[in-house]
Amino acid sequence: MSVLVGEKVDDGKNGANSNGDDDIEHELMEWHATSGLLAITTYRANVGSEINFFTHQANKSNYLPIRKSNARVMYLCWHPIIDIIATSWDSGDVIIRFIQNDKDFSLPNENTSNDVIKCMLWGVIELKICIVKKNGSIVLWKIINDNKGGMSKIIVSGTINEEANCICRMISESKSLENNDVKQINAEHSDELKKSEQNKKIESNECFIIGGANGGIYIFHQNGEIREIHRVLESAVIQLFFIERKNLLLALSEELFLHQLTLIDNHKIEEKIRIKMSGKWPNFQMIMIRNDMLAMCNGENEIRIWDLKNDMNGTVSLRTAKSFSATDTITCLSYSNIKDCLSAGTVDGKIANWKHCRIDEEKFDKQWILQEAVYIGSKVKMINWSTISGILAVSTGFAVTLLKEQPILSYMNKNRAVIQSGSKKLTLICLQSIEQYDIQVSITPKGVHIDEKHLAIWDDQQIYLYEIINESNSKLNVQLASNFNCSVSSVVVYQKNVCCIEDDKIRIRTFQGTVKQVISLPEIEGNPIMIDINNNWICIASTNGFIRIYDLSVREARQQYHSKDISKTVQDFKYFLHIKLNKMGNRVSFTYCIDDSKNVYPGIMVWDADSDVISNFNFLTGMTDQQQYEANANASSLAASKRPNTAVARKIQQEQIRYRLPDYLPGFHCWDSNDSRYLICEANHRKPNTGPNYLLSIFVTSEDGLHMQDLQLKSRNSEILLGCTVPYIYFIRSDNDENDISNNEMNIGNLLLRQIFRQFIGLENSDPTTNEAMMNFSYYMTVDKMDEAFKAIKFIKSENAWEHMAHMCVKTQRLDIALLCLGNMGHASGARALKKSMKNGDPIEVQVAILAIQLGLLDEAQALFTSCGRYDLVNRLLQTRNRWDEAFKIAEKYDRIHLRNTYYNYANYLESINSTDAAIENYEKSGTHCFEVPRMLFDRPKMLEAYVKKTKHSGVQKWWAQYMESKGDVKSAYLYYQYAKDYLSVVRLLCRDNNIDEAIEIANSSGDKAACYHLGQYFEAHNDPNMAVMFFTKAHACSNALRLAKENNMTDKIANLALMAGGNELVEAAQYYENIPGQTDKAVMLYHKAGMINRALDLAFRTDQFSALDLITNELDENSDPRILERAAEFFKNNQQYNKAVQLLAYSKKYFEAIDLCKQKNVPMNEELAEVLTPSKGEITDESNRKKLLELIAECCVQQQNYHFAAKKYTQAGNKLDAMRSLVKSGDTARIVFFANAARKKEIYILAANYLQTLNWKEDCDLMKQIELFYNKANAYEHLASFYEACAQVEIDDYRDYNKAADALNEALQCIAKALQNNPKNQEYLMEKQTELYQTIGNIKEFIQIRTIYELDPIDAIRQLEAFADDKQVCKNIRLGDIYAVMIAYNVHKENYKKAYSLVQQLKDREPSIELNRYINKEIQDIICEKLKLSSFITDNKNLSECDNDQQSTNDEEVDYSYAMKRNFQ
Known part of the structure; x- marks a missing residue:
């Protein structure tokens, strides 16, 4: 958080015109984009104008001003990169100034009557400037720095047929410049820039767009081509913006029509949209912000912002809550890319700043947060942000002020706090009585400090001391006690003493400025840079990384401990960032930077002066130094012993997961004002406004070291941590305009936010004894000393305290203590629920969540259920809380198995609150409406009938039909049975009324099995077996159909019915046909279908059914009965079907017979048959027989010229030599070479080499090498x-x-x-x-x-x-x-x-x-x-x-x- 501090520019004339009564007028001012120089024009009547250059420090630079008598500056134009400025004058002259060497020269001027410069613009890199005159003439000049004053030459020129009004630059497909490129370009001369290939590329793509007074828009190329690309019909073009990333041109007309023009190929224009703005031109202003937004104002108290990218718009306005008057209006606008801040000057002499907040869920106009008004004093005519620093130049016409952002000053001491609320305004706050008092000071303070009775304010030259008056019967007030001149960097006040850091010493002075004591540091320690005080102890930090602690309670400050050299102990230490001293003066917490680039070490350090030990917590690892040591030792022991993780290791891992903050850095930190063990530290995201920020609470003792106690989200309403006094923690409020603070937060005025510690919610009004006991309990719980924790709370009688400790058990997941707390609370149902969950062996998160539910901590319970993946319990919990929308989201995404149940429960809830229509809808979604809706509407028959007629669901219609039938309304029942397509009930009613033909028609057309079965029963009962069998068959009731067919000797139907029925019915039908002469073929077929292959084959052999045998044997395999296989093989052999015979012999393990048959009958030995004939090692135990069999298979393959299979079988038999001979016969050179290399046998090498010599080795070098290699390997x-x-x-x-x-x-x-x-x-x-x-x-x-x-x-x-x-x-x-x-x-x-x-x-x-x-x-x-x-x-x-x-x-x-x-x- 920061405040803008103003400083008037030192032009040497401020004394004369400070009251605005001089004739001096500042008309224009412009920042340079890269060097940061500010050019300001000053005009005096009868004298003329001059242009001065100022630095960021508001001091006039050493560069000479540009002066011209009896002339007025009309326009300023800096080169975007190089320190060159072009100025146009009302005389028509253009003066170019080379800032670095104070050289300037004028461009040639014809001095015609209509020769006034209307606008001008530099090219991006090269020293080219486009100058447009009022008469429409356009000239592109090239400026040359010849070290003699400069030269110029016209590159191209042209004219448009109307007066020119405005200009913008267009660069298509250009290459953006990096910062180092900018520095390099600044260091080089213009003639060197010409040689850059990059410049040539940009130059070739650069052109200028000019807007005319008659509405024309022209494009001016560097080759001199001028072409009109668009014409605004309503009035003159007064402003042009080109958005390079979107290739979009914005043109504003004098009638305030904004045209969005898209540039397409060959510089053609397509108008995208045209919008009429409110207001009139002289008062209307528009600027580009954030690269794709427009900010517009019309002399009113509000600004309209238009997001071109997302096509959104909104307004931001001045508000009286930020010290703006209701009648104040805006006069000018400016925007800072660095600060992402939109600023406006007002008529009442104030500056309004809106900071952009990157929060996606906010409304568009709520993303811009108005800051407190900055008072200037006179009407603001012009403002301009520096592009390289956060400095805003403000001009009132007779004075220019630079507003610099300074971190807000604040300090808290126990019950009082002081906060800077303006550049020269402070607010004193009493934390107990919640009073505040505004102090207006005459200096711009550089620091503040407060103790119980005094307030110190200082700047670079003076110290002001105030006495705080806050008696019980009077309001809070201050009065100046003393002030004296003293140049200090930091000050603290103790009683009547003032401790000041002055250069390389610490001087202790009286309130009158008299030096009482001087503390000098040794040269090795460096100079003092920081000082902090707590009670009677002060801590001093030096530039070389030393810390000292002094006691101020004695007459002279006395060093309490030896100086601590932090730089030797802490790795990568560069310098201190913040230091804080605890109440007892024995521990110092600090953060530090690791390099000169202000990179902060991601952790908090604590020096315990009693034990002279430095402890730390690292945000990256999520562990303290002690935990890191224990984790490393545990990892080493586990690696050596291979044992599972210990309980200590698991606890460290859990804490590491909880506290690990890799994307965060430490912010402000402070010690509790009552407990010297308790430390609070901010954890801020590396990228502001990107993620949530956190607060870390830490216990530090000499006995137990540093232990993390809690991690909680920092409130969005808070900005900077100010101080801590248990049970409260204090923050400077955030300027986010939010009024929705939580129950444990309280605003103190408009600057301070008080928040209750999470572990003290509900106990904030407890007595100090209870607070102390709770802190001890928290400490012992944190360091895992349970006996001490029980002792700490032993004598607490407050039920609220026990309940609060039970709440802490939810956070710490200590269920044993939770049971004790529940017992002391008398919470029997909670204790029972927790014990039941523990007995069921639920995960620890579920048990803790059950405890949280019993204590009413439903949000914590939901988070616990979510963390262990029990989304079903999350769903149930949300249902009980009537948060149905969230419950549906959880069910749809994570718990879809209970989605219908969720709809059902929601419907029950809606029914209970008499929301009938919504209940019906959700019963339908749950799929239970067929029963639940009729039940719900049963007492409202008309609504029920209307629902039945309205809905088309068959279940509801069936229920209504049954209801009608039970009431005797058969006609209506028949109709609704038809609607519901309940054909069984329809056929049942028709059969009852003997409408058999209609019943048959419905059963046949619908194909409903139940209806057909009912008709089958009907025809069986009425002695019509044919119809009964037919309908039983349609109903797939094949057993009933078979029974009737057998009883009525329907021989032609039994086989088909048996095939449909399957199972035992096939066997029974086969037995039936077996006993009927001439039907054995059906019996064989049925036995085969039933899987009784032996029976089927036996019957087929006995009855000579060759076709059936052929069909059955196709299903035989190696798992079939060997006797059947042999018998079938013999059958096929006798019938000259040798292929099947060989295959069946192979299945029956008659390998030798099969091979003999192959040789005798020349049965083709394919790969599949060869594999079938190859027995596994388990099938033939005698290895010699197996080898002999494989060789027989190989011989058969050779006989059939199947050499590859032969080689494979010879190899499996271990006869590699014959395998090679087979490969040689095949002539497959690649396989021969591969096999020879794999076999590694002399004879095979020789065979391979001999074979290779039969090839054309004379022409193939690789063959020659291979032959030589094989003979060498074979010796x-x-x-x-x-x-x-x-x-x-x-x-x-x-x-x-x-x-x-x-x-x-x-x-x-x-x-x-x-x-x-x-x-x-x-x-x-x-x-x-x-x-x-x-x-x-x-x-x-x-x-x-x-x-x-x-x-x-x-x-x-x-x-x-x-x-x-x-x-x-x-x-x-x-x-x-x-x-x-x-x-x-x-x-x-x-x-x-x-x-x-x-x-x-x-x-x-x-x-x-x-x-x-x-x-x-x-x-x-x-x-x-x-x-x-x-x-x-x-x-x-x-x-x-x-x-x-x-x-x-x-x-x-x-x-x-x-x-x-x-x-x-x-």
């Missing part, structure tokens, strides 16, 4: 060597790469060496293979060397190649074509074409089938043929393939071997 080095030889051959044959071939053969040689290390049986063969590989590798390396020598010594290389060509052994390892290709190329190079041709012929002779194009370049062949004039070499070979030229041979593609091979090769 099959001989196979791996063969694979490497194949790789070498591929390199030679396909790629002519002898280097890689040699590498591959080396790998093969290493594999042979590894194979020889294992002493194989074929060692001799391997050694021969090794020798062969050595020879091959040698030949290849020699050939490679020859090709290398060829580059250096071709002659020697050719000689060696000729020797190679003649060696047959070498030609086995080196392709002859490769040898001859080198020699042929050499001779061609030497132009020895005949020799080259001769070599070609030799090659063809030695290998007639050779393809020359694979070895000899086509170009070389053409050269030989051309030089020797031959047609072609290729004469004998036909259909030779089109091979690539020599480039193919030289640029071979490399084969991608595995990592190991590539490493070895390279």
Whole structure:
């Protein structure tokens, strides 16, 4: 809660014009949006105007004023971000001032007669300003700060065909600026702003909207385009607002029509709505508030607020209760986004402030709360809120005052309190007599303090001391006792002494200002910043986190305990926020901030000076420090022992759930003035007006530490905690205009609220002894010392006290003490109900709720039932309280099983109060109206008959029909039976009157079973069995129908009737047909339907009913009788239905016979049959027989080429090798690889690798790697060597790469060496293979060397190649074509074409089938043929393939071997 304190701006001329008799006039004032400078214009006749700049402290800034002689300022316009102001003058001049460097310059002016500036507006970021003149000309200027005074240039200009009146800015799809962006922009020059991409984006989307005197609305783009987008027909446009978030343009005309215009694509306008406002233009004002609301006034005492978002409106007005006169009217408006406050100046020189309260359930106009009037003194002409601080500038024309919000000053001392009620007004209140006295002071107080007889008020320079006069025979009054000059930050008064904090010392002075004692703090403790007093004790807190306690009862103040360094004990301590001292002077409670940003620690701390221990309660955890320690210790012991939670741990958890307040921070706190153990602390929501606030009550002692006693909601009528004197707690009242205070609250004047402690409700008038006993009882209950609690209340005789303690037991859930209290109260029924609930083992919440009901605490009982989820009991409780609407809501949402019962009980209640129509409605909702409504209306037959005729419910109509029949009115009964569709009663009446045909028609048309059964009985009694059987059948009374059919030999109907009846009737009917020749097929069918499969099959076998057998066997499975299965299988085998025979043999566990039959008759072995033939391990105990069976199934699958199933069965039999062979036959590479990896057997690895070699491994690197991997895993080095030889051959044959071939053969040689290390049986063969590989590798390396020598010594290389060509052994390892290709190329190079041709012929002779194009370049062949004039070499070979030229041979593609091979090769 706060109060506005006024301070006049210091312009150096206030002395001259304070009385308003000077010719000085303040015409305009405007705050800068980001820097907080206030520009104020001052005009003097015959001199001119000047513009001065002021700070938030109301002091004139160091910036030079803007002056212009013989001219008047017409308009002020700050740039929205940068410290630049544009001013227009009545001479038509526009002066631009760069505030930071005091540079200003004028825009060029043509000085025409109609050149007056009508309006101007800056762009958002760049230094562009749009200036609109009265003649309709529009110019967009760009301002450049060149550090020499400034420059300007026209970007675009244009004209509208009418006079201009107003302007607004429109930015579509712009990017909003953060605070840090604003700071950065302020620090940079305008030429740097131009380079920002963000600025370019905003610039491109920014345009201006201008309103004209003839009703036109124009849009002006930065490219110079001007377009009329709308026209107001009635009059001139005088105000424009653009709401960016809604893309909405508001236009106000001079006739006060408000147009809502929606902007759509391409700047098209669509008029949404047009509304006529009341009033006339000169007196009408309208401003935008809260981004989507309008505030309007018309020179009256009220303001209309229109919520555009929710389409709601309401009015707020001046009220005499807030010190406004009935004739006062509003002159001007302003709104603060920071404070969410709407302000208005009045004719009587007052400021009205409406603060917005964010409460959804309030009415719209009730959301704005009027504050106390702030007196200015003269008619207010203009007001303006600062956009970055809570400062309101108020202008009366000859003076400007800055109103700053200051926290309200207050103090309470036992039976007296003082509260600031105005900027220079205090209210003294006597709490016992409820008297109050207003004190008007001459200073703006910075602090107040009160003791039993004196009041101290001070500001920065003076202290005023007042004596309080409050004798028994006189009214409350004060008189000034003394005042003296003293610069203090805090003051307390004790008897005739004044303790003052002055800079770095505490001085104790007399009332005349004489210093009696000086208390200095050591340098390590810092300077004193806070002081608190209680009785004769004072507590001093210092800047470095130290606390001292002094005793003032002696002549000189004496320190009682050693100084306590809080900063060393408390984590993250920065500085104190509040401190309070208890009555005995031995405990100090305090809150503190954890950083310089005023972030408050979420908890309350208490220093016990006697034990030198600091205790705390943490809002985040909901636990005290002691509870946190116990919880941690308990968690550690439970983790070690794995035991369940102890009772202490469960209690801590319950308290933690109750007291945990993660979204709250501590507010004010105070100690009780009578009990030094009792501490009260506010818990305020982090976001004001968001959630409810709470009060925490705490007991603190040296013996038991800090214990939470209660948590209760803070009253909505209260604002700030002021003090506590059991049984009362005092608050400063909230300005919420609410008069609905609760029974335990009382207003003291218009500033103070007194509330009774919850545990003292009903005991507020008790004597001090009872109060003390109750406090002791509460304390011992809190610390769980029950014996001491009983002692504390032992001698209390007051029944009210016992009842109150019983109420406390509801809160503490101590039922043992509750029983004692009920006994002392004589409340026998309550004790009986509680004991019954305890005996039934109800949850503790239910037991406590029963106690609460007996004590009349119905709200608490409801909350308890709700907390344990017993919504049925909540429903019942609400019903007993006649809160039926709430009961229905609970029943519909949580207790739907009792919803109809709730309607029924409500109907009974309505019936008891003779609300017949409503009772009928609720009986209908409960579904009991068929009986209850006739019962209720039975004594009112006419109403009953009218209800029956009105309602269409069959139950009511049936009741009325029965009633009519009982009275002998058969005709009416027949009619209402028909209405009710009670066809049984209709048929019954018709049969009684022998109207059989009509009865048959009704029974057939309705299909009513009861009616048909009645007709069946009728026809049976009248010896008509056919009709009786038919109607019994329609009634589904098949037993009766069967009985009659058998008695009357209706053989054709018995089977169908038996099928309809089912059960034993099927068997009896089957037996019946079995004894009748020619009807055995029906008997078999009925036995089958009855589930007697054996009997049905036996009868079918005996009577050769093959179709029936086929049908019955479809229902046989493995659970059927094995003998039946074998017999059926044999039957199907003999009838060549082998598939069914095999399946039945499998069901009968004749697996081997089934498999033999599959092989013999080639019965398809699908997956389902294979699974049926696969026995579980429990069915065949001999594992070898089971394995043999599985292998037989696999062999059968292989025989049928079903290799996958075969592999599966081989695997189940444990024969993985045959499983792999089956997979190899399937050719499923993926499964083969997977199975080999899963099997991990040598033979399987070899099989898999051998299979992979059958694929196109030459083109697939992954296959090559897999082959190599499998052979390595199998240690099959001989196979791996063969694979490497194949790789070498591929390199030679396909790629002519002898280097890689040699590498591959080396790998093969290493594999042979590894194979020889294992002493194989074929060692001799391997050694021969090794020798062969050595020879091959040698030949290849020699050939490679020859090709290398060829580059250096071709002659020697050719000689060696000729020797190679003649060696047959070498030609086995080196392709002859490769040898001859080198020699042929050499001779061609030497132009020895005949020799080259001769070599070609030799090659063809030695290998007639050779393809020359694979070895000899086509170009070389053409050269030989051309030089020797031959047609072609290729004469004998036909259909030779089109091979690539020599480039193919030289640029071979490399084969991608595995990592190991590539490493070895390279």
